[in-house]
Amino acid sequence: MSWAWEYLPDEEGVAGGAPPEFLGAVETKADELVRAAEALYLDGTTYEGSGEPMAYLDVAGGFFAYFVVPRLQRVFLCQVTTPPV
Known part of the structure; x- marks a missing residue:
């Protein structure tokens, strides 16, 4: 296993409707x-701690x-927010 990121639960549920240029960023x-x-x-597979708390990035x-989640070697994106149009 190697490190990667993914949407949780899925891209449509997390980022559906967001502008493509924003999703690229x-x-x-x-x-x-x-x-x-x-x-x-x-x-990361040998990590024994509790992991990091949820964080936000502009x-x-x-x-x-x-x-x-170090043991899974994953960065999970669980919410994408854009200003209302």
Whole structure:
């Protein structure tokens, strides 16, 4: 298994209706979070702590909520928020 990110429960449920350019920025940040988690948890599968709490990250046009699960080597995106149009 290697580090990756994914939408939880799925992309439509988390990001459905968000503008494509905004989602591109979210996914770029998610890639950066994966690289950071991989560097922090060199072998996440052996991690024994409780993991990190939910966090929020601003991107141009809104923000998203995510959490890191080291033992699964995953960054889960669970909420994407854009301002009302």
